[in-house]
Amino acid sequence: MSNLPSEPEFEQAYKELASTLENSTLFEKKPEYKKALAIAAIPERIIQFRVVWEDDKGEVQVNRGYRVQFNSALGPYKGGLRLHPTVNLSVLKFLGFEQIFKNALTGLNMGGGKGGADFDPKGKSDSEIRRFCIAFMSELGKHIGANIDVPAGDIGVSGREIGWMFGQYKKMTKNWEGVLTGKGGSWGGSLIRPEATGYGVVYYVDHMIKYASGGKDSFAGKKVTISGSGNVAQYAALKVIELGATVVSLSDSKGCIISTDDKGITPDMINTIADLKVKRKALTEVANTSDFSDKVKYIEGARPWLHVGNVDVALPSATQNEVSKEEAEGLIKAGCKFIAEGSNMGCTQEAIEVFETARKEKGTDSIWYAPGKAANAGGVAVSGLEMAQNSARIKWTSEEVDEKLKDIMKNCFENCLNTAKEYIPSKDGEFPSLVGGANIAGAVKTFAAMKDQGDWW
CATH class of the missing domain: 3.40.50.10860 (Leucine Dehydrogenase, chain A, domain 1)
Structure with a gap:
């Protein structure tokens, strides 16, 4: 990578994936995959x-x-x-x-x-x-x-x-x-596509919670902090509420809103935010709306992570590098057990290291971190389903698409989990690394197809 011009975002993504592969047994079992990664x-x-x-x-x-x-x-x-x-x-x-x-x-x-x-x-x-x-x-x-x-x-x-x-x-x-996805519903678009990324993140975390608790726990009663206020954040919040949890924050590029009400951020508030986003207005408008001004506080220039008090789940859903090392440490101190990226590369490498270190140290009281490439795959999954519908000239119902999305996120979680168990050594009582499992599972599938097609040999 050193002979390339400086590309900090790409270099971060490459190093994050490469370090996971290097710290697993993948290259011991398949040393030829080092060349596949370089290609x-x-x-x-x-x-x-x-x-x-x-x-x-x-x-x-x-x-x-x-x-x-x-x-x-x-x-x-x-x-x-x-x-x-x-x-x-x-x-x-x-x-x-x-x-x-x-x-x-x-x-x-x-x-x-x-x-x-x-x-x-x-x-x-x-x-x-x-x-x-x-x-x-x-x-x-x-x-x-x-x-x-x-x-x-x-x-x-x-x-x-x-x-x-x-x-x-x-x-x-x-x-x-079917050359573009996200099309209008009356001319080739898929139902559930706008909701898919947000819904998918929540479905993935639901599997995290159930596995960590041996099937005894769920979203019900959990406090969830979410960043962002666009498509992903809105639908993640609505699905979280539907599953019985409380949403305590949303944010935009200028600041965040924190719930001051036991009911948290409500569907009505999320619908108001959705209307504002279409008009390209800021969250300050919500905080100043008479209907909601006594239910939320607005913090200018801040992300929500250090301002939400005790929480169970964090869903970064705005943009890259939106959780720093300090904020990761703050979330753990606030009791957060489950972190999943609705955004791409939402956590800095330093934040990921904080979560992974805590996972190794806490045993059965572990911290679970899921990277965006797994947790937010629901959006592109339903894009793929839209491509399939276009190719077949058919249209599935919302229920059909949602069931397929649930299956995809379930299989994605289990693939990440089982791959981590196979390639990442762990101690007794240590929960598997979902970030490691996601990186390795995606890489192995891609590298094998590349070899079959002669991209490397």
Whole structure:
């Protein structure tokens, strides 16, 4: 990695995966996988392009567009499109690298990729965003297809933007095909797709709780701290409430809201937040709303982790590196037993080390940490189910999709658990490492497919 230009986000993701593999027995049992890792760390293809569009004043604007087609051993490249001023090649390589192994853990035939542009939708009119999407797809559309690369939404790309991009792709190619996921429900989209990542995180944690308690415990009565207030956080919160737990926090880039009411953050409050997010407004609006001002407090410039008091479960669901070493230590002191990433690489490497050290030291009173590549795989899993429905020209009911999602998250948890038991030595009474199991399970499946196809030998 040392001969590459500095790519801090990607280097962090690579080192996190590589260190897990090195500290397991994988390379002892399969030393040839060291070469497979070195090859998998380099994308199959990186596409970079300019996006020229016209603003409402008639002035020409330009942005940088990207698509990292990282690995296609298991299927077409699959991963979201992010529109945000922080987008650069390092961020997209990190996300694409994580996506390879996340997609492998779903059990579906999907490779890994990621894309986007350094375009900022905030402050732009609907017409400007539409013109940008058309210009962006005018170039990206040359490089994707239902059996080549199937992008989806990510930060800054909702169903509306997917619709504009899909329309432009159709005009360019004359093909109606499952080339983008997250489509509208009446024209190829899957039911449960908006809810899938948040629901999936909660289903995964439910298995963590049940395994840790020998099947005796559940979400009921638990206090849950969640960061973020977008799609993932909203639906995770609603599912947590449905399962009988209390949500005590949400956040955005400017601060967090902490519940001051025994009932916690309610579905009504979450629906209000969802409406605000569509209008691109901040959480301060909720804290200042007369209906909720006596039920939450707003803390400017802070994440929730050190402000929520005693909690049982933490679900980082905003962005990368949102839990620091200090915050990880604070969560453990607050009694938190289960941490699962709704966001990608939500915890810093130092925070992961805090959780993993606590897991080893606490025995049956252990700390359980689940990485995003496993815990938040539900979103891309239902994208894969959308691809299947498009290919078959059918549409499943909400109940059918939800049952398939539950099965995928159950299998993902058991795969991570059993792989950890197989490859990571542990002492009596020590709970298995889910982060280790996730990394190894995703890597083994990907590397084996790459070898079969001649990507390494």
